[in-house]
Amino acid sequence: MKRNKLVFASFLLLFLASGPAVLAQKTKSQLEQEKKENLRKIAEAERILNETADAKKATLGQLKALNQQINARESLIRSIGSEIQILDGEIIDLRIVVSSLQNDLMHLKEEYAAQIYSSYKANRGNSRLMFLFSSSNFNQLLQRLKYLEQYADARRLQAEQIEVVAKELNDQRGKVEAKRAEQQQLLNQQVRENRKLAKSKQRQSTLVAQLTKKERQLRKEVEERKEANNRLNTLIADIVKEEEKRSSTISVAEAASDAELTKQFETFKNQLEWPVKSGFISMGFGTQKHPVLKRITIVNPGVDIQTESGALVTAVFDGVVSEIAVIPGKNQVIIIRHGDYKTLYAQLKTVNVKKGQKVKKGDVLGEVYTNRDGVSEMEFHVYKGLNNLNPENWLAMK
Numbered sequence: 001m002k003r004n005k006l007v008f009a010s011f012l013l014l015f016l017a018s019g020p021a022v023l024a025q026k027t028k029s030q031l032e033q034e035k036k037e038n039l040r041k042i043a044e045a046e047r048i049l050n051e052t053a054d055a056k057k058a059t060l061g062q063l064k065a066l067n068q069q070i071n072a073r074e075s076l077i078r079s080i081g082s083e084i085q086i087l088d089g090e091i092i093d094l095r096i097v098v099s100s101l102q103n104d105l106m107h108l109k110e111e112y113a114a115q116i117y118s119s120y121k122a123n124r125g126n127s128r129l130m131f132l133f134s135s136s137n138f139n140q141l142l143q144r145l146k147y148l149e150q151y152a153d154a155r156r157l158q159a160e161q162i163e164v165v166a167k168e169l170n171d172q173r174g175k176v177e178a179k180r181a182e183q184q185q186l187l188n189q190q191v192r193e194n195r196k197l198a199k200s201k202q203r204q205s206t207l208v209a210q211l212t213k214k215e216r217q218l219r220k221e222v223e224e225r226k227e228a229n230n231r232l233n234t235l236i237a238d239i240v241k242e243e244e245k246r247s248s249t250i251s252v253a254e255a256a257s258d259a260e261l262t263k264q265f266e267t268f269k270n271q272l273e274w275p276v277k278s279g280f281i282s283m284g285f286g287t288q289k290h291p292v293l294k295r296i297t298i299v300n301p302g303v304d305i306q307t308e309s310g311a312l313v314t315a316v317f318d319g320v321v322s323e324i325a326v327i328p329g330k331n332q333v334i335i336i337r338h339g340d341y342k343t344l345y346a347q348l349k350t351v352n353v354k355k356g357q358k359v360k361k362g363d364v365l366g367e368v369y370t371n372r373d374g375v376s377e378m379e380f381h382v383y384k385g386l387n388n389l390n391p392e393n394w395l396a397m398k
Contacts, residue, residue, distance in 0.1 A: 228329025
């Protein structure tokens with residue numbers, strides 16, 4: 001009975017230890033995916049940074065790409081740290097299991113030795129045949145025969161349990177060593193990433209210092225951006241007026257089609273594909289702090305997406321091209337109507353569509369504009385009527 005309790009205790013501990021491990025495995029899988037995504041972002045930012053660095057002068061584009069890379073690397077380091085913590089817990093659990101198995105194995109061997117010794121004492125000077133044939137009657141003979149068979153089975157079972165526990169002990173020891181090796185690899189990776197992060201932050205400080213010397217130029221760019229946004233707001237207001245006039249003249253079928261498109265567009269909230277394949281949001285929606293100038297804010301009606309030179313801009317959803325314009329400070333601008341919603345694509349070098357043209361999701365609208373500093377950055381806006389919405393609430397996570 002004691003032997004069964006010991007073995008049960010071992011496998012109960014194995015079960016308890018494997019329970020958290022299953023949960024941890026899900027978390028580790030998620031962290032591994034985060035690591036891959038952060039590594040992709042780091043590599044993407046590096047490519048964009050190299051393009052802007054070719055200009056041989058400090059630019060806001062360089063700083064934004066560097067900031068993106070730093071953020072992705074910090075997130076990567078956090079993911080690695082979380083993985084290390086999970087492995088710490090798994091190693092502790094495995095060590096508890098190993099200790100329990102060692103204890104069980106010791107007791108099983110002691111009991112087996114006691115069985116062997118008891119058998120030796122019981123049979124010393126007596127053979128099994130004599131033990132059987134000295135029975136007083138046939139029933140006693142059968143009972144003694146059954147006893148010997150049960151005793152032999154108990155010894156065989158004890159030996160098998162010792163073998164099972166010993167094998168499990170070796171397996172668990174191997175798992176501990178594998179976890180330790182995995183943890184060491186992560187620690188080494190964490191050290192490497194921290195070194196890279198320190199270099200990037202040093203480079204960031206240098207860039208900020210260089211850009212601070214260009215305060216007059218940066219302030220001028222902020223004012224130019226304000227003026228360009230005002231022109232854009234005027235354009236949107238004119239388009240809305242035209243659409244209000246149009247709504248009173250369209251047929252019932254056209255109105256139903258617009259309503260259906262509106263409904264479809266709304267179902268894709270947080271799921272719209274990005275207008276460019278690669279890139280990152282270099283300036284978010286709404287009031288944003290200037291990356292260099294203190295106490296200076298910028299009101300952004302959409303999001304800025306910094307990408308690679310020559311990047312193609314594509315429609316995020318089915319619709320109709322309602323306007324194509326050239327706005328100083330925004331370059332070429334395309335506005336697409338999706339029922340009651342509109343998407344706007346600014347800072348384009350070329351335009352591949354015409355006003356009134358129907359487009360499908362993924363159709364190429366044009367090519368992103370690259371400025372004299374080597375920065376390829378487009379603007380993406382979402383509107384419902386005159387209200388500009390946060391595009392980050394519409395685009396799929398990236």
